[in-house]
Amino acid sequence: MSAEKTTQKIGVCNLCEAICGPVLTIEDGAVTGVKGNPDDPLSRGHICPKGVAIADIHADPDRLRRPVRRNRATDTRSEIDWPEAIDLVASNLAATINEHGRDAIGIYLGNPNVHSLGSMTHGIGLVKALRTKNTFSATSVDQLPHQLLAHLMFGHQLLLPIPDIDRTSYFLVFGANPMASNGSLMTVPDFPTRLRELKRRGGHMVVFDPRRTETAKVANEHHFIRPGTDAWVLLAMLNILFADGLAAAPSYADGLADVESAVAHFTPALAEQMSGVPAAEIERIALELATAEGGVAYGRIGVSTHEFGSVCQWAVNLLNIVTGNLDSVGGAMFTSPAIDVVGTGLIGRGHHNARQSRVRGLPETAGELPVSALREEISTPGPGQIRTMLTLSGNPVLSTPDGARLDEALEGLDFMAAVDIYLNETTRHADVILPPTGALERDHYDLIFQTFGVRNTARFTPAVFEKDAGARHDWQIYRDVALATIGKLHQKPSLRTQLRIRARMSLSPTRLIGLLLARGRTGVTLRKLRANPSGIDMGALRPDLLPGRLQTRDHRMVLAPALVLADLERLAKVDLPADGELLLIGRRHKQDNNSRMHNTERLTRGKAGHQLFMHPSDPATRSLEDGAVVTVTSRVGKVRVEVAATDDMMPGVVSLPHGYGHARNTGMTKAAGVPGVSINDLTDPERLDVSGNAALTGVPVTVSG
Missing domain, CATH: 3.40.50.740 (Rossmann fold)
Structure with a gap:
């Protein structure tokens, strides 16, 4: 290797939200090595498989270079x-x-x-x-529910509270998988190390998810929750805090009494009926969050993409607000970027x-x-x-x-x-x-x-x-x-x-x-x-930015937006799930990004991850064998795909990965040979949150041989 022809350059991996800083080895005009940059103050030397493959994308023969x-x-x-x-x-x-x-x-x-x-x-x-x-x-x-609630409550669509993960003591997670994503609407590269640091300082992470995800597997606690029912659990937690006198709001917030009245119907017992999460667990976790020194609730894709995503994000924001964990160290905080787009x-x-x-x-x-x-x-x-x-x-x-x-x-x-x-x-x-x-x-x-x-x-x-x-x-x-x-x-x-x-x-x-x-x-x-x-x-995120950081006209926080309160009436009319009903959810992989990177050999080698995940009891009751090719049918479409039985799934819940289905590309790229089907051939454009966000999770399906 000639020293004259080999250099190192600091780059950026902007393939996902983690925005890690890699160090690239360049030899004869080609990237021959990628490693994390330990001097990067945010990513701290972390790099994931996608970041390593940035060289493959640059040199990809499938990539178009002329019109x-x-x-x-x-x-x-x-x-x-x-x-x-x-x-x-x-x-x-x-x-x-x-x-x-x-x-x-x-x-x-x-x-x-x-x-x-x-x-x-x-x-x-x-x-x-x-x-x-x-x-x-x-x-x-x-992410539309997140942006809409930021606009309605704080006055700007991008004024999103960010978990102060480096200092929190209690991390409550709904429908997020940062071990795979390195955060979403929370730029948190090197989440695995940050989680180990949280545990070393005596912290606790609790995850609610219908699948035992990569994040759930390393959490202190994981609770299965029926897809699309997070709203009942989140509202029940608020109900408990009001009932126990633990809910308060800052002086610059309006509508606390309206919130208390609105959540009164959503009891832990009702939440258990709808979600499958025991009422006692809901109550315990709510109280732990409220009494923790620097706790934070966080919800992401799993609660953004169902029919009550806006209610969920409202409730997540409220949990942080009424427990005193908004705009405080270890809680949900606002950033102070060099270019303040807000x-x-x-x-x-x-x-x-x-x-x-x-x-x-x-x-x-x-x-x-x-x-x-x-x-x-x-x-x-x-x-x-x-x-x-x-x-x-x-x-x-x-x-x-x-x-x-x-x-x-x-x-x-x-x-x-x-x-x-x-x-x-x-x-x-x-x-x-x-x-x-x-x-x-x-x-x-x-x-x-x-x-x-x-x-x-x-x-x-x-x-x-x-x-x-x-x-x-x-x-x-x-x-x-x-x-x-x-x-x-x-x-x-x-x-x-x-x-x-x-x-x-x-x-x-x-x-x-x-x-x-x-x-x-x-x-x-x-x-x-x-x-x-x-x-x-x-530096670290700074506390006490409110109310000055608020972008509402009067610099006051709106706790009870009319749009969300009205949607609670729709939520209250939802029936219990039908016996034997299967609900479809998505999943994502660390080795790809949405529909991209499936033509990169470095990331697609090894065990395929395109299968329909099912709890072992569900194929058994349908006389289906593990590994069999089955038909998955929703209101709008059907696909044929292999089954993979795993106890990582909640019974009654099935999962397909997001971003597959390249076979319709008729062999025009290497990705066309990657097995798998598109989950969005099954998702229904008529299932929407009040914001207009697509309800991609909790889709009713049947599975047959």
């Missing part, structure tokens, strides 16, 4: 040059707007956008320039139900419609029907409800374009794919996940590699499409608006980050970050 045009007649694709590709996309976007109006354009933003600086600074600019009401994103299959108004406060979807009348939130409405908005004729679709780094065919019917609907569009580095189950329908540079070829500063960090840190990471001469960054693609489309419109924005859009879209993301840091009050500048590539540690 691709599809011939619909033959379903074949060929590379074209950038000017032709941009013109083709802009011409079709403009033609659709000119003939049918702006709402004939549909836009879907996938999860990777929030992990790319260019998408955050310029992708949103493109969306705003197109001004369509038919905008959708992964938010409404993932306090500066860089991202808006949010709003809800300002308008509704055309077909079903579903509410928008923060300008986006529920993605459960996307298919019907494409396939239902009439004014406002989506005729042209633009997807930005997303794969809704695999990640949104009833994906099989969405797959069919996409083929009926007049035109579709995608910004993506892969030909996937969704982008295969695109007439043009515009592939941006990869993560190692562009500068990165994390605007969002440093806002959700369990510690206040800041890090700027310059591109590890220069981009190829013929490549374009995502922000350049968004800029060029936006400006070219505006130029082709019959009714153009005012000259002043055009000049403002051009000026805004022409500034590079790095330049914008420098300006935003200079506006901040932390003293962190781009110059300082460049001098400290591992990042700058700004």
Whole structure:
């Protein structure tokens, strides 16, 4: 190995919310080694299997590097040059707007956008320039209840309380698996070490989940809970705290009496009936949380994605508030990032139900419609029907409800374009794919996940590699499409608006980050970050930020939002589960990220994880053998998949992993050979939370041979 040809560079792994800092070994222009950076103040030397595989993504032969045009007649694709590709996309976007109006354009933003600086600074600019009401994103299959309740209670959709995991003594977890995810809406790299530290200082972790997850297996306690019933348990815990005189609220909070009245019906006995969790356990844990020195409740995907996700997130927030654990050390705290997207108004406060979807009348939130409405908005004729679709780094065919019917609907569009580095189950329908540079070829500063960090840190990471001469960054693609489309419109924005859009879209993301840091009050500048590539540690989360950090108009906290109180009436009418009913839940793996990374050999070798998990008693009562191929049927679809019996499952609950089902990609990538089916061929777009979030968990299914 030649010393002259071998270097080490500090990079960033922005594949998931953990945003770990790796050290990359570069030899002859290729990444030959990836390890954790011990000097990174947030990830502290941690790296997971996905981070190691970032080199595989960079060098992936499946990755698109030039624009691709599809011939619909033959379903074949060929590379074209950038000017032709941009013109083709802009011409079709403009033609659709000119003939049918702006709402004939549909836009879907996938999860990777929030992990790319260019998408955050310029992708949103493109969306705003197109001004369509038919905008959708992964938010409404993932986290919408969290953002809605942050808006309703604290005044801003991203003012999310973050568990102070490094100092908590009692960690109560509902429907989250940070051992696999390294946190979600809680940026907590190296969770395994942080959990060991919690236990060493005498702390306790309690997990409620229908599956004995990787996190449940290392918890002090795990309690099986019937899918979709978390709300009854959480409300019963609040009921107990009020009954025992342990519930209080700060002076700047309104509505405590309304909360007490609202939860009076939700007793521990009722919670036991609905959830299967013994009433005595519910009471004990509620009291332990209330009396712990620095306790915190946390709920994530398992409670975000069922029909009462907003009630659950409201109740989680309330548990932290009424026990005195909000805005206090060891509890749920607010971050103080170097670029404050909340306090500066860089991202808006949010709003809800300002308008509704055309077909079903579903509410928008923060300008986006529920993605459960996307298919019907494409396939239902009439004014406002989506005729042209633009997807930005997303794969809704695999990640949104009833994906099989969405797959069919996409083929009926007049035109579709995608910004993506892969030909996937969704982008295969695109007439043009515009592939941006990869993560190692562009500068990165994390605007969002440093806002959700369990510690206040800041890090700027310059591109590890220069981009190829013929490549374009995502922000350049968004800029060029936006400006070219505006130029082709019959009714153009005012000259002043055009000049403002051009000026805004022409500034590079790095330049914008420098300006935003200079506006901040932390003293962190781009110059300082460049001098400290591992990042700058700004310290532990700080207590006593409230009420000043609140973004409500009067700087008061709203404990009893009318939207949630009204939804309690719907909750109270839910019947007991039917005997013998099977409920479907998802699961995620440490080795992949949603529908991505299944074409990476490093991460897919070894034992396959695509099977339908069932408790051993459930296949036995249906005369099914372990390993047999079965048919799983829901209201909207059916799939064929192997069974794997495991006592990690609660009886009556079955589980399929999220993000599989690549066989429909007709062999166009290596991932097509990965076994497994899409759980979202079974999930139901009519099952929704009051926020509009898809209810992907607790789906009633039958399983037969």
